[in-house]
Amino acid sequence: MADVTAGSAGRRSWWAGIGQGRHVLGLLFLLPAAVFLVLFLTYPLGLGVWLGFTDTRIGREGVFVGLENYELLWIDSVFWLAVFNTLLYTVGASILKFALGLWLALLLNQHLPFKSFFRAVVLLPWVVPTVLSAIAFWWIFDAQFSIISWALIKLGLIDHNINFLGDTTNARLSVIAANVWRGIPFVAISLLAGLQTIPASLHEAATLDGATGWQRFRYITLPMLSPIIAVVMTFSVLFTFTDFQLIYVLTRGGPLNATHLMATLSFQRAIPGGQLGEGAAIAVAMIPFLLSAILFSYFGLQRRKWQQGGGD
Amino acid sequence: MATVEIRGVKKAYGTTAVIHGVDVSIRDGEFVVLVGPSGCGKSTLLRMIAGLENITGGAILINERVVNDVPPKERDIAMVFQNYALYPHMTVGANMGFSLKLRSAPKSEIDSRVQRAAGILGLSHLLDRYPRQLSGGQRQRVAMGRAIVRDPQVFLFDEPLSNLDAKLRVQMRTEIKELHQRLKTTTVYVTHDQIEAMTMADKIVVMHDGVVEQIGAPLDLYDRPANQFVAGFIGSPAMNFIKGAVGSDGHAFACDGGASLPLEGMVGARPGQRAVYGLRPEHIRIVEGGAPAQVVVVEPTGSEILAVARLGGEGGQEISCLFRERLSLAPGEIIHIAPQKGMSHLFDEASGARLVD
Numbered sequence: 267m268a269d270v271t272a273g274s275a276g277r278r279s280w281w282a283g284i285g286q287g288r289h290v291l292g293l294l295f296l297l298p299a300a301v302f303l304v305l306f307l308t309y310p311l312g313l314g315v316w317l318g319f320t321d322t323r324i325g326r327e328g329v330f331v332g333l334e335n336y337e338l339l340w341i342d343s344v345f346w347l348a349v350f351n352t353l354l355y356t357v358g359a360s361i362l363k364f365a366l367g368l369w370l371a372l373l374l375n376q377h378l379p380f381k382s383f384f385r386a387v388v389l390l391p392w393v394v395p396t397v398l399s400a401i402a403f404w405w406i407f408d409a410q411f412s413i414i415s416w417a418l419i420k421l422g423l424i425d426h427n428i429n430f431l432g433d434t435t436n437a438r439l440s441v442i443a444a445n446v447w448r449g450i451p452f453v454a455i456s457l458l459a460g461l462q463t464i465p466a467s468l469h470e471a472a473t474l475d476g477a478t479g480w481q482r483f484r485y486i487t488l489p490m491l492s493p494i495i496a497v498v499m500t501f502s503v504l505f506t507f508t509d510f511q512l513i514y515v516l517t518r519g520g521p522l523n524a525t526h527l528m529a530t531l532s533f534q535r536a537i538p539g540g541q542l543g544e545g546a547a548i549a550v551a552m553i554p555f556l557l558s559a560i561l562f563s564y565f566g567l568q569r570r571k572w573q574q575g576g577g578d
Numbered sequence: 579m580a581t582v583e584i585r586g587v588k589k590a591y592g593t594t595a596v597i598h599g600v601d602v603s604i605r606d607g608e609f610v611v612l613v614g615p616s617g618c619g620k621s622t623l624l625r626m627i628a629g630l631e632n633i634t635g636g637a638i639l640i641n642e643r644v645v646n647d648v649p650p651k652e653r654d655i656a657m658v659f660q661n662y663a664l665y666p667h668m669t670v671g672a673n674m675g676f677s678l679k680l681r682s683a684p685k686s687e688i689d690s691r692v693q694r695a696a697g698i699l700g701l702s703h704l705l706d707r708y709p710r711q712l713s714g715g716q717r718q719r720v721a722m723g724r725a726i727v728r729d730p731q732v733f734l735f736d737e738p739l740s741n742l743d744a745k746l747r748v749q750m751r752t753e754i755k756e757l758h759q760r761l762k763t764t765t766v767y768v769t770h771d772q773i774e775a776m777t778m779a780d781k782i783v784v785m786h787d788g789v790v791e792q793i794g795a796p797l798d799l800y801d802r803p804a805n806q807f808v809a810g811f812i813g814s815p816a817m818n819f820i821k822g823a824v825g826s827d828g829h830a831f832a833c834d835g836g837a838s839l840p841l842e843g844m845v846g847a848r849p850g851q852r853a854v855y856g857l858r859p860e861h862i863r864i865v866e867g868g869a870p871a872q873v874v875v876v877e878p879t880g881s882e883i884l885a886v887a888r889l890g891g892e893g894g895q896e897i898s899c900l901f902r903e904r905l906s907l908a909p910g911e912i913i914h915i916a917p918q919k920g921m922s923h924l925f926d927e928a929s930g931a932r933l934v935d
Contacts, residue, residue: 467663470630475677475724476651485676489667 317546324540335547345548347523348531352555354438355527356507359445363502364495366446367453372487374454375461385455392451400515403444407431407516431517434524441525444512449505453498460494461487500563504556528552580641580654580731580764581606582627588635589622589788596622597788599636604781607762609755613775614785615811623785624734624768628657640731656725657734660741662717664709664724671696671705674723695727698757715746722754726761733758735767739774751777772812776800784808806930809856809923818897820855820889821927824848831855831924836890837869839917847924847933854930856923859884859900868914871897876907887913 318335322328339345374385391399406413407430415427430440464487472482510529513519519526519534526534528548536545582604589597597619604610612620625631627638629650637644645653656677664673672679674695675688696702699719709717718738725733735754739747755778758765769775775782776796784791784799784807791811792804803809809817822833824841828849831839839855847853871887874896878884883901888894891912899915907913924933 465661465663467659467661468665470628471657471659471663471665471724472676473630473650474628474655474657475728476680478651481680485680486665 314546315550317543318550320543322542322546324537324542328543331543335544336551338544339547339551344523344526345531345551348526348528348548349551351438351523351525352507352527352529352552355442355445355509355525356503359442359449359506360499360503362442362446363449363453363506364499367450368457368495370450370454371457371461372483374458385458388454389451391448392455396448396511397515399448400444400512403440403447403512404516407440407444432521434522437517437521437525441513441516444516445506445509448512449502452505453502456498457491457494460491460498464490496563500559503559507556507559508552581639582732582764582766583639583642584623584627584636585639586636587623587626587633587638589619589626589631590634595634595788597634600785600788600790602783602790602793604764604766607764609758609765609767609778609780610783611767611769611775611779611781612783612785613769613772613811614791616770617787618785619788620768620770620783620785621736624657624736624766627732627766628655628734629653653732654728654730655732655734656728656730657736658718658721658725658738660737662709662721662738662741664717664720666709668708669705670701670707670709670712670720670723673709673720674705674727676724677728691727691729692723695723698726698760699723699753714742715750718742718750719753722757726757726763729763731764733763733765735765737769738767739769740771747774754778773814776812782812784811786811802932803856803923804932806854806856806925809925813858815859815884815898815900817923818857818859819925820857820895820897822853822855824851824853824924826850833869833889833895835888835894837871837894839869839922841924841934842920842922852927853933854925854927856925857897857917858921859898861918861921862897862899862901862915863918864901864905864913865916866914868916870912871899871915873907873909873911873913876909878904883907885913887915 317328319330319332320328321331321334370388374381374388378384405411409427409429409432412427412430414430415424418424418428419426429436431437468486468490469482472486477485508529509527510533513525513527513530514533517525519530523531528551532545532548532552534545535541535548539545582602584600584602584604587597587600588595600619600623602610612623614620622631626633627640629645629648633646637646639645640653640655665676668676671692675692678688678691692705693702696705699722701716701719701723704712704716704720709720712720718741721738738754739750742750751774754767767774767778776799779796781793782796782799783793786807792799792808794802799808799812803812806819810819820831820833820839822831824847825832825838826849828847829841831841831853833839833855839857841847841855869889870891871889871894872891873885873887875886876883877886881902883903883905885899885901885907886896887899889897922934925931926933
């Protein structure tokens with residue numbers, strides 16, 4: 267290498283110089299991605315954090331007010347209600363999505379007739395745009411025209427329409443149900459992919475070792491699936507925690523703020539309410555929750571010892 | 579300790595029959611090898627003994643009890659899989675003790691039995707490792723350990739050595755044989771490698787296209803193959819098959835393309851009948867007045883010389899000859915060859931059945 271450089275030194279242009287320096291060239295190739303990241307991720311995030319420390323309103327430059335926004339949020343009962351709602355929504359929906367998704371994945375992993383057809387059907391809720399499915403749910407949960415109420419009345423199980431979105435408890439359950447419906451395909455299909463990486467011979471070996479169906483699930487399937495469960499559920503929790511569209515279409519946070527999530531509250535205060543600073547502060551307040559979810563998954567559920575490669 | 583009896587067993591996937599009625603009887607403590615080319619149904623037969631595949635027809639008996647409808651876990655058999663099927667998330671010790679744990683055996687018993695099996699296989703220092711941290715040979719041993727910890731009625735091996743390199747394969751072959759001599763557990767071993775079959779088996783079952791071609795002791799199969807398939811499958815390098823017809827006096831075989839080879843002790847072959855003359859490369863000698871053959875290729879390996887020659891010279895049928903002596907052969911040279919006495923075979927050209935006694 268050194269000889270070649272010395273030999274061609276006389277003819278070397280500035281362009282060749284750049285080509286020779288691997289670091290310079292490397293940085294050059296990194297540039298487009300870096301610009302993209304800075305412009306669309308770092309800058310908005312930084313701006314959001316900065317706005318949280320100001321009293322900016324729509325149409326008026328704000329001034330730095332320190333932690334004032336956060337102090338106000340600390341004593342704001344609606345904010346704390348939104349925090350509670352978000353946690354309830356995330357925990358409830360994630361547990362249901364995991365349980366139902368795993369169950370569905372196990373079913374789809376069996377030898378079924380029309381297997382690919384069922385797999386395609388399961389993916390449907392995931393492909394439909396959120397807003398469209400939210401509007402469908404809006405009708406399903408409608409106070410007068412709900413198909414669920416209609417069916418239950420026709421079956422003679424109830425005698426009046428259920429007030430799905432008008433009652434605080436019902437509204438919370440309804441939005442969780444809609445989110446679960448939408449989120450199951452992601453969990454089910456990802457876990458199905460995980461299930462298919464478990465060699466059939468492991469199940470056969472366990473069968474010969476005397477394991478029952480439940481024992482095979484408990485000692486083989488679940489531990490082998492745990493790395494994928496960790497990744498899938500981290501994503502699922504992050505998506506659910508930051509959910510916005512579904513709530514905004516179905517309830518707009520009502521009734522009595524019972525379904526207001528941090529994301530919808532942040533939007534409501536910032537855009538319709540015009541208080542950009544306060545909205546930004548609510549959004550920033552989501553970061554610790556999201557970070558702790560990521561850290562939990564990173565440290566608690568990261569690669570197990572048995573997954574690590576050779577190296578005696 | 580158990581006998582295994584396979585009676586008229588058939589297997590079909592839908593309308594595709596893969597095993598067409600197989601009968602094998604395995605004595606207590608016997609080491610039986612099922613051997614055949616890929617797709618002959620040997621692994622399917624083994625999986626049917628294990629209970630991992632349904633039996634379409636016939637019956638399998640373990641210790642004189644029909645097990646057709648007995649679930650695998652109640653058959654008391656242990657199986658070593660081709661890919662070992664070790665549980666990757668369990669340590670070596672946990673892998674070996676898993677079956678005992680499922681039976682809720684006390685921890686002290688699990689430990690002592692795992693320790694004993696690990697001692698037999700030289701795995702004692704690896705009990706806390708995970709399968710990923712082991713070499714291929716060690717994994718193979720863990721898979722065997724998992725089988726012997728249970729002290730089952732029957733061991734099943736499904737091509738256990740095919741993922742190992744050649745040298746390790748020879749070593750593990752010896753280890754498995756030693757293990758069998760020590761434990762004396764009835765064993766059914768599946769392989770496509772005829773050398774494994776020859777070296778390990780008490781009894782070999784040669785299968786081809788879902789039927790049993792021949793059952794017998796290794797040397798019986800080598801000395802008296804029942805048909806052309808077995809003759810070609812057993813032995814390495816493979817037997818030469820020379821096309822031709824039985825001579826008019828019945829004591830010579832006229833090869834197509836020239837040359838004539840001696841026939842002895844033939845039964846059921848008419849003079850003039852078309853037939854295939856089988857001759858193993860290692861049973862060919864150079865003798866004065868033998869059939870002429872022109873050397874084409876010479877491959878010395880040190881211990882022996884493999885030569886390919888054309889019987890009857892240019893345009894004749896190619897045969898391989900294996901000589902123990904250091905002959906100086908050159909391509910183009912004419913040698914005179916003859917079969918070693920009593921070591922030639924004759925098969926029917928159409929059916930492939932053995933003709934000489």
